[in-house]
Amino acid sequence: MNITGNTVFIPGSTSGIGLALARELQAKGNTVIVGGRRTELLARIAAENPGLDTVRIDTTDPASIAAAAKEVLAKHPDLNVLVPMAGIMRVEDWHRPESFVDSAEATVTTNVLGPIRLIAAFVEHLQTRPDATILTVSSGLAFAPLKATPSYNASKAAIHMLSESLRLQLADTSVKVVELEPPSVRTALLPGQEESEFAMPLDAFVSEVMELLETQPDATEIQxxxxxxxxxxxxxxxxxxxVATLNAADPHGK
Structure with missing residues (x-):
């Protein structure tokens, strides 16, 4: 994707990788809309980051996605980049169903159904833009599992294959599908991850991502x-x- 001159919507970007990426994209000359559930947090982000637009959206709620899409497209008809960023990661023990079923269902709803519904809400519009991008967000754990987080691993593997498949289907359109594959990054995704010595510093991660986007505009995977x-x-x-090294070394792998 081009690194500047875009209008970018990033639902699920009120903290961590999403917010850091939003700020960097804005600094590169893009119009950026941050999406999240908490209106007070969105107001604070807007006040602290002049020029960033915000919209309330709950990516687990189809009606909220539809309403947010209508609002974003009304205010920003030139929208050409969608980054479905929202995601959750939870430790699960699959020895006992009562300890994981609710967590697993919530993870799939947020990490898989959320992006599917978001893409469905915007894909027709994106096809009207001469140069559009869907930047999906999977994980290194889509390719090697962390024992403690089965549903998260599976959800990100689903996003990887969804990205691969959409890239094939949309090859006859103006829409590119690019997959961002984070390693463990120092965010609050899991308790203690912000201090994990195995996790990559957030600033370093986003800086490298921006460099890859700029120097590899035709890349299909950002690694x-x-x-x-x-x-x-x-x-x-x-x-x-x-797999053995990951599970021996990093309790907070992303």
Whole structure:
């Protein structure tokens, strides 16, 4: 995707990677709309970041997605980039169904149904733009599982294959599908992850992502160096070593 001159909607970007990416994209000359559930937090973000637009959206609620899409497109008819960012990650113990079923269902609703519904709400509009991008967000754990987070791993694997499939289907349109594959990053995705020595500093991650977007405009997958160990284990032939190393070393893998 081009790094400047876009109008970008990032639902689920009131903190962490999403908010950092929104700020960097705005600094590069893009119009950016931040989406989130908490109106007071959105108001604070708008006050602290002049020029960032905000819209309330709950990506677990189809009616909220429809209302937000209508609002965004009315205010920003030149919207050409969608980044479905919202996601949750929870530790689960699958020995006991009562300990994981609610968590698993919430994870799938947020991490899989959310992006599907968001893309459905915007894909027809995006096809009217001469240069449009859907930037999906999967994870290194789409390619190597962290034992503690089965539903998160599965949800991000689903996003990877959804991205691959949409890229094929939309190849006859103006819409590019690009997949961002974060490693573990110092955010509040899991308790303690912001202090994890195994996680990549947020500023360093976003800086490298921006550089990759700028220098590799035709890339279909955005992979910082830290995620390649997870992403390419099968291709290298050391997948089992990758899985063992991940689960021995990093309780907060993303």
């Amino acid at each position: 910082v160096e830290n995620v390649k160990f997870l992403r390419h284990g099968e291709a290298r032939g050391d997948y089992h070593h990758v």
